[in-house]
Amino acid sequence: MKKNSMIIIFVAVIAAALWCYQASEAQSSAGPTALKMGVVNVAEILMNCQENLDREKEGMEKQREIAEELKKLVTEAEAIKQELQNALQPGSDQFKERRKEWFHKEAQLQALKEYEKESLTIESQVWTESLYQKLLDEIKGVARQEGLSLVLNKDETKLKGRKLQDMFNMILSRKVLYSAPTLDITDKVLENLDVAYAKSR
Secondary structure (H helix, E strand, O other), X not given: OHHHHHHHHHHXXXXXXXXXXXXXXXXXXXXXXXXXXXXXXXXXXXHHOHHHHHHHHHHHHHHHHHHHHHHHHHHHXXXXXXXXXXXXXXOXXXXXXXXXXXXXXXHHHHHHHHHHHHHHHHXXXXXXXXXXXXXXXXXXXXXXXXXOOEEEXXXXXXXXXXXXXXXXXXXXXXXXXXXXXXXXXXXXXXXXXXXXXXXXX
């Protein structure tokens, strides 16, 4: 009886080992799991999303205000300069006082130009980083909804009219040369990004 039990156990172990081996071979012959991919046009979204369009409008208005302020300072400085050249006696107390005012106006004008230039650079960098992170989050969300394992940037920048070196750089840096329209999730990501932006306002 004991001998029969040992034989049954031995046969069961061999059968189990054989089954595991066959399952492993079947999985290997089936090849790797198919990778589901998608593409997204990052440049198109960044340019056309509502947040960027609103920022462009605000930026144009701000630039107009800055230009008006600079124009005012230029006009004031020019008026003092004309007064120094045509109306005041060089060396007089009034001449010295107005000349000092003129230098202050010129310094103020230059300082304002430098300040606005640096501020614009910093604000643009911070804003772009923030928008890009929002874009990545939306791409991740859509990819999960669609069951995508990989999403590539679909750059469709036109080569025509570019300088030779720029054209070569674009050709070498382009990652997706062709993709079926069904893989493109650009519109969905753009829609989600605009909806999230509208809710945050």
